[in-house]
Amino acid sequence: MFDPKALRLFLDVLSDAVLVVDRSARVYFANTAAQSLLNAEPGSALSELKPLLGDTLIATITQVLTKGVPRIGAPKPELPETITLPDGRHFGVALSPLEGERWALRLAAEPATAGETSPTHAAAPPSMSSELVGLFWESPFPACLQDSEFRYLHVNQAYVDFTGFGADQLIGRDPMELQPQEDRELHLAYRSQIGEMSQPGQPARLMERRLIHADGRERWYRATWRTWVDEEGRTRYLSILQDSTAEHVARERADRSARELDDWFDLSPVGMVLFDDQGLLVRTNPAFEALVGQVPVLMSEAEPGVQKLLCWQEGRPLDSLQPGSNPEEAQAWVMHSDGSLRRLRSAVRSYRTATLQLRYMAVVQDRSAEEERDLAQMQIGALMDTAGVGLATFQESSGWVQHSSAHFAGAAPSSNDAPASAALQSIRRDVVMPDSLPEYERLQQALRHAQRAEVRYAIRHPELGQRWLLTRVEPATLASGKSTTSVVTLDITEQHQSQQRSEILLHEMTTILESTTAGIAYLRGKVLVRCNSRFEALLGFHAGKVVGSGVHELFEAQPHAQMLVNDIEAALESGTVFETEIAIDLPGQPRQWCALTVRRAGPAGEASEAIAVLSDITRLKAQQIELEALARDRELMFSLSEVGIAFIRGDRIQRANAAMCQLTGYDASVWGELPIGALFASPAEHQRQREVT
DSSP, X not given: XXXXXXXXXXXXXXXXXXXXXXXXXXXXXXXXXXXXXXXXXXXXBGGGGHHXXXXXXXHXXXXXXXXXXXXTTOXXXXXXXXXXXXXXXXXXXXXXXXXXXXXXXXXXXXXXXTTOXXXXXXXXXXXXXXXXXXXXXXXXXXXXXXXXXXXXXXXXXXXXXXXXXXXXXXXXXXXXXXXXXXXXXXXXXXXXXXXXXXXXXXXXXXXXXXXXXXXXXXXXXXXXXXXXXXXXXXEEEEEEEEEOHHHHHHHHHHXXXXXXXXXXXXXXXXXXXXXXXXXXXXXXXXXXXXXXXXOOSBGGGSOHHHHHHTTEETTEEOTTOOTTXXXXXXXXXXXXXXXOEEEEEEEEEEEEOTTOOEEEEEEEEEOHHHHHHHHHHHHHHHHHHHHTEEEEEEETXXXXXXXXXXXXXXXXXXXXXXXXXXXXXXXXXXXXXXXXHHHHHHHHHHXXXXXXXXXXXXXXXXXTEEEEXXXXXXXXXXXXXOEXXXXXXXXXXXXXXXXXXXXXXXXXXXXXHHHSSSEEXXXXXXXXXXXXXXXHHHHTOOTTSSTTOBHHHHTTTSTTHHHXXXXXXXXHHHTOOEEEEEEEOOTTSOOEEEEEEEEEOSXXXXXOEEEEEEEEOHHHHHHHHHHHHHHHHHHHHHHHOSSOOEEEETTEEEEEOHHHHHHHOOOGGGTTTOBGGGGSSSHHHHHHHHHHX
């Protein structure tokens, strides 16, 4: 990127006339030679130069400007190679594109042919009189006379005042010694041309230079030279200076202001865009690009939301946008590159540039944050209404501020609809229950020192009775550096009472479970979640060690543990009750027998719930063994006895031993269907026996 200031300085020292014109065919810049030759001023129309440059050249240049900057490889515009001014001088013509849709028109003077003389510059005599030099010496403009080596011979009083050095300090010195070191090389290059440019009959050409004043300040000037041959035939150079320090300082200030404005434009957090009356977006800053995404080149390519935002309708700006009028404000929804909609607001104003061109400046702000803020306030208000939450905020500027749900919702507060917590904001010490005073003091300490805290305490309200409150203190630091503290108070009386009831119920259930002789366990997803101490004792686990164990870990000591676990899981999947008896052998203790019952307590699934019950049946098992032994002994006595024995039920003989079979002669297979009367000699004897028994 070239430096515009350096380019202007370079163009000003050129001997060729250079005009910089923009797309609207207006003069954007004219160097010193162009101003002297054509009387062209910045901002003037190119058509005003037709009397000097001719209709053909002006029309050709206008046509080129209308087409815009040519593409790479495009043919060069067809311009006349030379033009002749009305005074008869010939100039070569060249038109070159610059940045920013501007063009440079260069007019280079061509040497006069033999026999031609300049009608406006008559040949000067070979020498100048001392009276003519004296005229310059009385001039208010700084002037100096230099020898052929460019050393000072004479200086006037204006020159002495301009440099700050006395005449005796200047005579015999080279003016280059007064110039900054970095300018001397360029000045040496121009000295080789001074002899030719300063000859009589040549137009005066100003060159801008600077020197260091005696007090160390920079002084800028424009200088022109004229060659003078004195009476002795020696070459002398007469230099006339024009002080341009104030102009240069003003130009530097303007350039600095322009650079500062450019920096402010680019660094501004607010979106800014500059466009012309043809819809060309001349300039945008990064904030605008972040707001609208892809920035179009022309307004016609922009989406409708952007056009509405920039007050562009039907292919042109709004008629109300006039220079000097009040800015137009607009709002629109603009689609961002990520697909989201943003609500943007703009202020658009029109003005004219130095070249009288219309420009439109728009400042764009993102209103999405306000939408999100309003939505958040509505949500907070609804949450406060639903939960009965009270909120207070401490601000350094305004102190404590209490907020209600109506404040966040944007509605007027209603005393009838106020939640109960609204009456529980300013809690005094005298309403706090004695048992809660330590927690209340901790809350006050947190408020005084802006410390984070969460406190539960009980109060006895004169209207609401005993209530339980939860207050949370949350300190924070705002973006501005100010400290703030938010205090949220919630009435948790119902939750506290529910928690107390749950604790009582849990205590009662725990007491019941711990008092029973059966071991009971609750399993979720085949993992033991809770059990009583009897369950742990029956399986031989230490207290608290069995929680979190799987079904396989509970019964891994059983001989066929895997089969047992598989049977339990199958029963749970099918929804049936699993029952079995297991023997538990603990070190140093006799074998214990337990009845295991597992049943599902909820629907089947990955986290199915089940209840396992272990009952100690060791005593019953011993009694069962004793009964089995007694039955075996009775069976031996029945079978081996030599006395005939038969079991009779009703009128039938159910069973008889071998001795009975031998005595009666009946086979053992017929006893189940044999009536008791078959053992008697006659029915009468049987009847008599029945009457007796």
